[in-house]
Every structure is written in C-alpha cells, then in structure tokens.
Amino acid sequence: MSDRATAQSPPALTRWEQRAEGPLFVASLLFLLGYATRVLAPHHAEPWRGLSLVLVGVTWLLFVIDYAIRIRLSGLGHRFVRVHWLDTLVLILPLLRPLRVVKVYTAVQKRRDKPRLSLYARVMSYAGMTSLLLGFSAALAIYHLEHNAPGASIRTFGDAVWWACATLTTVGYGDVVPVTPVGRIVAAGLMACGLALLGAVTGSFSSWLIQTFRREDEKVPPAGG
Template identity: 75%
Template sequence: MSDRPADPVPRRFKEWDQRTQVPLLAAALLFLIGYAVRVLAPHDTQPWRDIALGLVATTWAVFVVDYGVRLRLSGLGRRFVRTHWLDTLVLLLPLLRPLRMVQLYTAVQKRRQEPRLSLYARVMSYAGLTAVLLGFSAALAVYHQEHGAPDASIRTFGDAVWWACATLTTVGYGDAVPVTPLGRLIAAVLMACGLALLGAVTGSFSSWLLQVFAREDERRPPGSG
C-alpha cells in the first residue's frame, strides 16, 4: 500500500476560491434579500414579488455554476461531494449561503500577521454572526411553511422570529411550534445548530476566564493571599 500523502489542492482551485469569495458573498446576500421579499411581501405587491423570484433563481443558478467549476477544478470527481460536503449542503439549502460571511471574515483574519481579535473573541464573534444569519434564515423558512397551515401557532413573521430565538438559545417555551413536516425538519436542524453555537460560545468564554485568572495568579507576588 502506498504511503504517498494526499494530493494538494490544485492551484487553479485555490485561485477560483479566492476570486469568488466576495462575489459569492454578494450573491448569497442577494438570495436572502430576494427570498425575504418573496416570503414577506403581500401577494398584491407586483412586480416586486416577481423580481424577487427572478433574483432568487438567478443567484441560485450562480451557485450551481460555481459548484460545477469547483467540482471540475478539484480533480476529485465524485469524491468532491463527500470531501466538500459543506459546499454540497449549501447548494441544496441556499438559505445557508449567507454564512459565507463568516468564512470570508476568517479568510481576512488569516491574511493578517496579527489578528485584531484574540482566538476566544473570534470564536464568540463568529458564533454570534452565525446565530443571527441562521436564525433569520430559519425564521423566514418556517414562516413560509407554517403561516398558512391549519392549527399553526406561527402566524406572523414576528412569531417566527420569536420561535427562532427560543430555539437557538435552547429555551423552547413551546408557545410557538412548527406543525408541518418541513417546518419540524427546519426546527430540528436549528436546534442542533443552536446547541453547537451555545457550546462554542460558553466553551470559549470559560477558557477566556480561566486564562484571565491564570494571568492574575502569575502576577500575584509569591506568598501573598
């Protein structure tokens, strides 16, 4: 059996990834705006709803083209779907695309020799940004599925935002719950993400506190206290 290390990422793949980060971020935000208008705008507000639908379709087509280019430049063939599962996931669930803001910010920080924020502060800021974008996207999706369903408790977008906040923070008051199958699937994904984000924030904050206390102990004169 060969012990040859895995092939490095092709140079053209890296170049494509660097050049498309900002355009794809813009496309992700446009997708989210278009979807929000499509979901929240009244049915009689034409042509805005049709424009929003066209914006959603166009930006999703951009995501499909980008995925195809990445698949070809990677040289991995079918393995690309498995090794780049996050790219596949956001192609199937475009509402997760705005989370590329976090990826872009990470790339910018890596280009600095001295990041402006400490590791713990960066983790907490990434988690906070992720929670806001994910919560807003989930609120839109759940409201889209739930507000017209029989016996639905989520009737307004405000109800959906309240539900998303309660779900992300793992509080779960139970006053607003999804009743449709797709709504419950979105809720399950959001609950899993909420637990992960909460763990990241609390773990980083605890580590930061321990680091602060350790520095205080080091500065304390020997034999004191």
C-alpha cells in the same frame, strides 16, 4: 480522509475560494433578500414578487457555477460531493450558507501556533452574524410553511422570529411550535445549528485563553533557575 483531502486543496482551488468568498457572501445576502420579499410581500405586490423570484434564481445560479468550478479545480471528480459535504448541502439549501462559518472555525483551529485574538475574534463575530442570518432565514422558512397550516400557532412573522430566537438559543419556551412535518424538520436543524454555533464561539474563546496562558507559562523561568 476527508480532512486530509481538504488540507491538501490544490492552489488553484484555494485561490478561487479566496477570490469568490466576498462576492458569494454578497450573493447570499441578495438571495436572502429575494426570498424574504417573496415570502413577506402580499400576493398583489407586483412586480416586486416577480423580481424577487428572478433575484433568487440568478443568485442560486451563481452558487451552481461556483460549485462546478470548485469541482473542476479540486480534481476530485464525483468525490468532491462527499469530501466537501458542507458545500453540497449549502448548494441544495442556500438558506444554510451562513453555516460556512464552520470552515473559518476549522481554519483557525489549525493555526495552533498563532493564538492571536484577531483570529478567534473573527470566528466569534462571524458566528454571531451567522446566528442572525440563520435565525432570520429560519424565521422566513417557518413562517412560509406554518402561517396557513391548520392548527398553527405561528401565524405572523413576529411569531416566527420569536420562535427562531427561542430555538436558536436552545431555550425552547414552547409557546409557539411548528405543526407541519417540514416545519419540524426545520426546527430540528435550527436546534442543531444553534448548538454548533454556540460551540464555535465558546470553543474559540477557550482555545485562545488556554494557548495564551500556556505561552505566558513558557515565558516564566523555572523556580530556582
């Protein structure tokens, strides 16, 4: 039911999403910049820490306004929360905004009659950029949670970046691991995201190859014809 509701989005909602996608992406980068400054800047680095907090608050307010407009234009009311669960999750945890690549991947999968490389390349490039942004976000979050924890092996931001790379690629060397409960939840989420992003890239490339070969086979006249 949710897929059908999503496919039948009102034209006004579709137009809003198309117009807001670019500005919201910029807002996501600004949110990440503000959060990074807040986490990495020394406690005495004022006014930068204060300004970063303002930047985080303002950009998150933009996400709230966008979410409210989507609810109004969708005509779904409270069902919007369930039907558009990814938008709801991203509003609660703005660091997960890169996961909106799932929407792009879904849109490409629906265009089975047009297996153009540009469409699938968009998914693969977006997934690569998403991996970088999500990995950086996870490194910031895990460093924030872990570096002062008793018995922590993640003491520097460099440790956090190394951990994020190993986790996102599902390699998991185990040389640095989170020890706090929330840190382990972040790790589990990053593992799942790594699998999803890898699936989006490999799935897009495989679909494009299969559909291209199928079209080539249809062009070849039958033997003896």
